[in-house]
Amino acid sequence: AGLLLAQYLIMRANYDIHIFEKRSDLATIAPNxxxxxPMGLQASGIEAIEGIPGLQSYLxxxxxxxxxxxxxxxxxxxxIEKEDPTFFIERSAFARGLLA
Numbered sequence: 001a002g003l004l005l006a007q008y009l010i011m012r013a014n015y016d017i018h019i020f021e022k023r024s025d026l027a028t029i030a031p032n033x034x035x036x037x038p039m040g041l042q043a044s045g046i047e048a049i050e051g052i053p054g055l056q057s058y059l060x061x062x063x064x065x066x067x068x069x070x071x072x073x074x075x076x077x078x079x080i081e082k083e084d085p086t087f088f089i090e091r092s093a094f095a096r097g098l099l100a
Contacts, residue, residue, distance in 0.1 A: 003098035007052045019099075037091035043084055052098075059097045063089030 009015040
């Protein structure tokens with residue numbers, strides 16, 4: 001959310017944005033397949049990224065759109081077909097897109 005806010009503030013006049021991150025530079029480190037944090041964006045999240053020119057087309061290279069969701073409870077599973085798709089992406093790939 002912080003990087004997305006920074007993108008919106010950059011588009012406004014009179015803001016001087018500085019981003020501080022504790023992690024290593026995402027552009028220079030290899031993805032870690034052992035630690036992934038998948039995230040799903042639904043209508044409001046998709047609307048937010050559509051407001052940043054070029055961001056959604058960039059993120060589409062790294063994520064997947066899906067209209068199906070499967071819920072598991074105890075020993076049963078239920079598949080739901082959604083009207084609006086959800087966009088699934090790994091958190092680091094999403095952050096790299098916001099920093100690109």
